[in-house]
Amino acid sequence: MWFALSAQLIGFSLSTHAAEAPGALTIIVRDQYTERPLSSVQVTITERETALARSLETDAQGRIVVEQLDPGLYSVNVTKVGFAPVYEPSVRVITRKNSRIELELGTPTLERVVVQARALDAFASPSSTYLDREALSSAVGGGADPLLSLDGLPGLASTSEFASFSVRGRGPRDNLILVDELPFDKAVHFDATLGEDEDVGGGGRFSIFAPNVISGAEFSPGGWGPAYDGRAGSLLKLEVADGSPSPSASLRFDLAGYEVGYDGPAGITEDSTVLVSARRLDFGAFFEDIEELDIGNPVLRDVIVKSAVPINPSNTLEVLLIDTRETFTRDVTHVFESPNFEDVSLLDSEQDSDLYGLSLRSLIGEDAVWTNRVYHRASNKISSEGEAYPDLVPAGSPASSFPVREDIVTVTEDETEIGWRSDFGTENRWGVFNAGVQLTQIELDYSTVLDGDWTRYVYDADDFRPDPEQRYIVLTPESIDSTLNRKATNYAGYVDQVFMRGSWDISTGIRLERDGLTDESLVSPRFRVNWQPSRSVRYFGTAGLFHQSPRYLDLAANEANTLENEKITHWSLGLEYFANDRWSVLTEAYHQDLANLVVDLDRTSGTFANIGDGTSYGFDVVVKGTIREGLYATATYSYNDAEVDRKDGRGAVPDDFSREHVATLGLTWEITDRWKVAGRYKYLSGRPEDAFIIYEDVLGPGQPLRYSRETIERNVGRKPGYGLLNARVDYRRAFGPIDVTAFLDVINVTSAASTDDTEFDYRRGVNVEDDSEAEPLIGLRLDYAW
Numbered sequence: 001m002w003f004a005l006s007a008q009l010i011g012f013s014l015s016t017h018a019a020e021a022p023g024a025l026t027i028i029v030r031d032q033y034t035e036r037p038l039s040s041v042q043v044t045i046t047e048r049e050t051a052l053a054r055s056l057e058t059d060a061q062g063r064i065v066v067e068q069l070d071p072g073l074y075s076v077n078v079t080k081v082g083f084a085p086v087y088e089p090s091v092r093v094i095t096r097k098n099s100r101i102e103l104e105l106g107t108p109t110l111e112r113v114v115v116q117a118r119a120l121d122a123f124a125s126p127s128s129t130y131l132d133r134e135a136l137s138s139a140v141g142g143g144a145d146p147l148l149s150l151d152g153l154p155g156l157a158s159t160s161e162f163a164s165f166s167v168r169g170r171g172p173r174d175n176l177i178l179v180d181e182l183p184f185d186k187a188v189h190f191d192a193t194l195g196e197d198e199d200v201g202g203g204g205r206f207s208i209f210a211p212n213v214i215s216g217a218e219f220s221p222g223g224w225g226p227a228y229d230g231r232a233g234s235l236l237k238l239e240v241a242d243g244s245p246s247p248s249a250s251l252r253f254d255l256a257g258y259e260v261g262y263d264g265p266a267g268i269t270e271d272s273t274v275l276v277s278a279r280r281l282d283f284g285a286f287f288e289d290i291e292e293l294d295i296g297n298p299v300l301r302d303v304i305v306k307s308a309v310p311i312n313p314s315n316t317l318e319v320l321l322i323d324t325r326e327t328f329t330r331d332v333t334h335v336f337e338s339p340n341f342e343d344v345s346l347l348d349s350e351q352d353s354d355l356y357g358l359s360l361r362s363l364i365g366e367d368a369v370w371t372n373r374v375y376h377r378a379s380n381k382i383s384s385e386g387e388a389y390p391d392l393v394p395a396g397s398p399a400s401s402f403p404v405r406e407d408i409v410t411v412t413e414d415e416t417e418i419g420w421r422s423d424f425g426t427e428n429r430w431g432v433f434n435a436g437v438q439l440t441q442i443e444l445d446y447s448t449v450l451d452g453d454w455t456r457y458v459y460d461a462d463d464f465r466p467d468p469e470q471r472y473i474v475l476t477p478e479s480i481d482s483t484l485n486r487k488a489t490n491y492a493g494y495v496d497q498v499f500m501r502g503s504w505d506i507s508t509g510i511r512l513e514r515d516g517l518t519d520e521s522l523v524s525p526r527f528r529v530n531w532q533p534s535r536s537v538r539y540f541g542t543a544g545l546f547h548q549s550p551r552y553l554d555l556a557a558n559e560a561n562t563l564e565n566e567k568i569t570h571w572s573l574g575l576e577y578f579a580n581d582r583w584s585v586l587t588e589a590y591h592q593d594l595a596n597l598v599v600d601l602d603r604t605s606g607t608f609a610n611i612g613d614g615t616s617y618g619f620d621v622v623v624k625g626t627i628r629e630g631l632y633a634t635a636t637y638s639y640n641d642a643e644v645d646r647k648d649g650r651g652a653v654p655d656d657f658s659r660e661h662v663a664t665l666g667l668t669w670e671i672t673d674r675w676k677v678a679g680r681y682k683y684l685s686g687r688p689e690d691a692f693i694i695y696e697d698v699l700g701p702g703q704p705l706r707y708s709r710e711t712i713e714r715n716v717g718r719k720p721g722y723g724l725l726n727a728r729v730d731y732r733r734a735f736g737p738i739d740v741t742a743f744l745d746v747i748n749v750t751s752a753a754s755t756d757d758t759e760f761d762y763r764r765g766v767n768v769e770d771d772s773e774a775e776p777l778i779g780l781r782l783d784y785a786w
Contacts, residue, residue, distance in 0.1 A: 020734040023785075024067040024098040025091065026245050029058050029078060032106035033425065033432050034367045037062025041080045041105070045091075048073040048630065049673055061313075065245075071095045071734060072673030075629075078103055089626070090134050090670065095734040097785035098246035100273075107500065125220035125235075126530055126540035127574055127588045127620070129153050133241060137211045140666065140678035141726035143745045143777035144254050146214045146238070147188065147207040151726075152664045152680060154588070154620035155221040155638050156234070157657075159684070159754060160724055160747050161775065163188050164203030167221055167234040168590065169616045169642025169658040172203025174233035174548065179355065180240055180306075180320050181421070182375045186353035187238070189300050189326045193411050193553065194385040195347060206281070208302045208324045208353075210252070210259045211781070213277045215241035221620065222590055223542025223572050226494040226511035226526045227423065227436060230546025232568045232594065232616075240306040240320060243273030248785035255289065255778055257281035266307050274307040293337035296330035296347065314363040322355040335388045336399035342761045342768045346386035346406055353379040368426035377417040384410040391704065391763055408454050409480070414445040415552065431500035434509075438492040442517065446484040446556035448606070450477045456603075457698070457708040457762035462648060464604045471698040471708045479605040484556035488516035496526070505530045515549065518564050522547045536578050540588075543571040550598050550608075557606030564610045569593040583625035591617040599646040614644035614652060630670035638662045646714075653715040654688040661685040661721070676730040686719030686755045694765050707765030719755040724748050739783040747775040 029041045039060050046053040049072055056064045076088040083105035091101060131149065136142065142149030147163035150156060158165040164172040177187050188204030220235040228235055247264030259279035266274035284297030305321040330347040338344070357375035364370055386406040393401050423436035459465075459473040496509030511524040526544035533539075550563035574588030597612030618640035625633050642658035645651060666680040691713040698708045728745040751773045758767040 020071045020095045021737070022068045023071050023093040023095050024065065024069060024246070025074070025093060026063065026065050026098055026100045027058075027076065027078075028100070028102045029062045029080075030102065030104050031083075032104040033427055034363075035361070035369045036363060036367070038080060038083075038105060041078060044077040044079075045069075046075045046077075048075060048090075048670075065098070067098075069093045071739075073630075073670060076101070076103075078105065080105060083107060088132075089629070089632075092134060094248075094783065094785065095739050096246075096737060097248050097739075097783070098244055100242065100244050102242075124218060124225070125223040125542060125572075126528060127154060127223070127572075127586060128218055128220045129622075131217045131219070133212065133215045136214055136217060138676060138678075138728070138730050138743070140668070140680045140728040141745065141747055142728075143747070144211050144252075144779055145207050146209045146211065146217065150217065150219060150236075152634060152636055152666055152682070153219050153221075154586070154622045154636055155618075155640075156219070157638070157659050157662045157684060159756060160682075160726055161754075162205045163207040164191075164205070166203075166657040166659075168592075168618060168638070169640040169655050170233040171657045172233075173551065174231050176228060176231040176233075176235045178228070178235075178237045179322070180318070180357065180359065181237070181371075182320065182355060182357045182373060182377075183417075183419070184322070184355050184377065186324065186351075186355075186379055189324070190298055190328060193349070193381070193383040193413065194409065195345060205298070206300065208300075208322070209238070209304070210261070210277050210279050210302065211779070212250075212261075213241060213275070213304055215239045221588075222570055222592075223528065223544060224526075225434075225507065225528065226496050226509035226524060226544075227434065229492065229511070229513065230524060230548050230565075230568060232546070232548050232566065232592070240304065241275055242306065242308045243275045245271075245273070246785055248783055250781060250783045252279075252779065252781040254281075254780070256283050256286040266309065268307075268309050269311065272307065272309040274305065277304045278302070294334050294339070294343065296328060296334050298326070298328045300324070300326040316361045318357075318359040318361070320355065320357040320359070322353075324351075324353045326351050332388050332399040332402045332404060335390060335402065340761065341390045341763065343759060344388045344390065344763075346388055346404060347384070348407070349381065349383035351379065351381035353377075353381075365426075368424065371423045373419075373421045375417075375419050375421075377415070377419075379413070379415045381413040382410065383413075384408075389704075408451055409475075410449045410451075411553075412445070412447045413553070413556075416443045417441070431498040431505065433498075434494075434496045436494055438490075440490045441487065442490070443487045444484055444552055444556070446482075446552060448480060448482050448557065450475055450480040452477065457706060458711075458760050459603065459708070460711045460714070462602065464602050471695040471710065472706075473604050475604060482556060482559050482606065484552070484559070486517065490514065490516050503532045513547070515547075515565060517555075518549065520564055522565060538576040538578075539573075540575070541571070541573045545569055550610075554598055554608045557608065561606075561608050563598055563608060564596055566597050566610070567595040569595070582627075583623070586622045586624075587619060589617075589619040591615070594644065597644060597646075599644075599648075611647045612644055613647075614642065614655065616640065616642035616655070616658075618642075632668045634664070634666045636662075636664045648714075650713060653713075654718075656688060656715065658688060659685040660718075674731055674733050677728065679725065679727045681723065681725045683721060683723045685721045688715035689717040689719045690714050691716050696765060705763070707762050709760045709762075709767075722752055722755055724752055724754075725750050737784055737786075739785070741779075741781040741783070743777075743779050745777040745779075747777065748772060749774055 029038045041058040044055045074091045078086040136146045136149045139149035141160045151158045155168045189206045191204035216239045218237040224235045250261040252259040262276040266272040280301045303323040307319045309317045327350045359373045362370045384407040386408045389403040419440035421438045425434040454475045491514040494511040498507045507528040509526045513522040524545045528542045531539045546568040547565040572590035576586040594614040596610045599612040601607040621637045623635040642655040643652040644655045664682040668678040690711045695708045730743045732741045753772045
């Protein structure tokens with residue numbers, strides 16, 4: 001239905017519509033370091049279709065308002081003496097709407113042409129990438145999910161189907177995610193606790209953010225500053241959009257559900273704004289429409305509210321409210337539709353996650369800024385797994401006749417976190433000084449309950465079996481049942497000084513932490529350097545120590561698990577070459593020493609220990625360019641060698657998410673103000689593969705026929721690599737007072753087979769690979785401004 005409606009809108013004769021009502025832009029320019037508004041900044045706005053340009057200067061509030069602009073795409077060039085210029089190639093003006101854009105200017109090391117639209121964050125890795133709202137909402141393969149839009153960033157590997165991603169050989173849960181500088185690790189729905197190994201390790205499926213909710217994303221693959229704690233993967237900072245100066249309402253449909261929103265003045269104080277987004281997606285109904293009847297019924301609901309309230313010229317209060325809910329059920333009707341009954345699991349889970357935050361930004365004196373944030377985060381999740389036994393009834397029997405054992409294992413995960421973070425920054429005679437403190441209190445209430453003994457047919461050779469000849473394992477309540485009830489307080493403080501001298505800027509900092517949950521005191525020094533000796537080349541390097549806290553589920557799996565932080569020693573060297581004002585090449589080599597890694601010891605008892613170590617090294621290459629205005633190309637290549645020694649006598653083997661080669665080639669063409677097409681091809685090396693033995697009739701005479709799979713060596717081989725092609729078409733225009741956006745985004749156009757995940761069918765004794773097919777994502781958005 002939505003495909004037909006979108007096709008009708010796109011195919012409608014353009015000549016039958018009157019000229020679109022004009023829109024407006026409000027542009028605010030600030031100093032990157034002091035956050036003060038910059039006056040007398042030269043802002044040139046050029047209409048892309050006609051090349052008509054307007055030049056204006058910002059007022060004392062660093063603001064310009066440009067009205068009576070024809071809807072369409074504009075480029076914005078911002079310059080001021082003593083600052084590096086900023087160029088935004090694609091700013092969209094929407095009919096009847098006043099859109100707000102905030103830009104930051106930073107001090108240049110040398111005068112040069114800027115090929116990035118945003119100055120480098122003082123705490124970011126020198127190889128960081130920033131994606132703005134337009135890039136996130138219309139990225140090929142992104143569909144309706146901003147996290148899918150990160151595909152193609154340096155070091156990042158994504159299968160394109162789901163929002164989770166791995167970076168430089170580390171797993172999806174090794175990424176630190178902040179939302180408006182507040183920690184929120186529940187940013188991805190359906191991060192499974194129970195189920196098959198590929199589900200439990202996957203890191204989630206769909207992000208909590210609707211399109212256009214995120215105004216910008218800053219991605220650092222490693223080497224960030226001491227303001228942020230450690231992770232072995234990446235740092236992803238997401239900014240929830242502020243409201244616009246003029247009011248507008250939106251309604252968006254896609255194949256899974258709908259979203260409604262408001263974006264405009266809040267009416268609390270002058271210039272106060274609010275953004276409201278609420279959506280509900282029912283993927284169960286979507287799976288029925290595409291006849292994928294065996295997957296299950298995932299349903300999600302998200303509500304996001306962001307309000308910015310200027311109290312006076314020196315103080316601004318921001319309010320962020322995030323309320324998310326998800327449910328997932330898989331019952332015997334889904335088992336019945338599973339080909340050959342390959343998946344007989346019965347799953348039931350629900351999760352509520354909330355984040356409430358207040359941020360007060362205060363400008364102090366002439367060049368200092370002090371930001372205080374308080375937040376409350378809560379998550380309540382309960383998951384259960386059972387089994388159906390369709391082979392115990394005659395072939396062709398209805399689903400209602402299948403014997404079932406429901407809720408064999410139930411896991412409860414309740415978390416509450418209250419936090420305060422205070423950050424101070426100021427310019428000084430050496431450059432820029434930053435310092436801050438953080439205080440968090442977290443309360444955990446976890447439990448695992450097993451309802452009787454449970455036979456499992458996938459196991460590791462080291463897993464406990466009372467008889468070594470027993471070709472399966474048995475989970476028992478005595479070994480699996482566990483609880484974790486703990487309240488802990490964590491403290492952290494950091495200082496960081498950026499020294500700026502000519503073509504050099506050097507940052508040295510340190511982070512001190514007291515982790516109450518693991519009862520550890522941690523010291524994390526950080527170092528970054530940038531050197532730009534000429535207009536055409538920039539050299540950079542990073543070094544530092546990072547600590548990654550253990551997963552709460554690992555702590556809770558067995559009361560004997562006393563875990564510590566993992567330790568990551570990181571360094572990198574890189575350069576960026578600017579061939580001209582249109583093309584750049586960035587390359588970075590990195591090395592990580594991994595120590596005190598948490599490894600699983602025995603799945604029959606849920607025991608873990610900090611006994612692993614390893615290394616991860618490689619390099620990333622990124623080529624970005626403008627072929628001509630409106631036609632952009634990107635190419636990336638990442639090599640990674642990540643190995644882990646679990647101290648199980650098998651030596652160092654490739655890490656679970658290590659891919660030796662990831663390469664992407666993307667092309668985006670803004671054909672006109674209304675039409676945009678994009679494509680991206682990527683190649684991914686296969687993930688590591690275990691060596692295993694499959695045994696037949698493991699239960700013996702008189703029992704149902706069952707096979708088992710014993711892993712004898714972990715990650716000793718490689719699955720085959722594969723390539724994926726994604727393609728997207730966007731169309732936009734106004735129909736009277738309604739601005740209409742339609743897109744068709746096809747993931748895996750060629751239906752290439754992924755080799756990543758397999759499930760073991762213990763009734764037939766075979767590994768079953770997931771079928772791969774093209775996945776069309778269709779969306780329609782209606783905006784009304786007044």
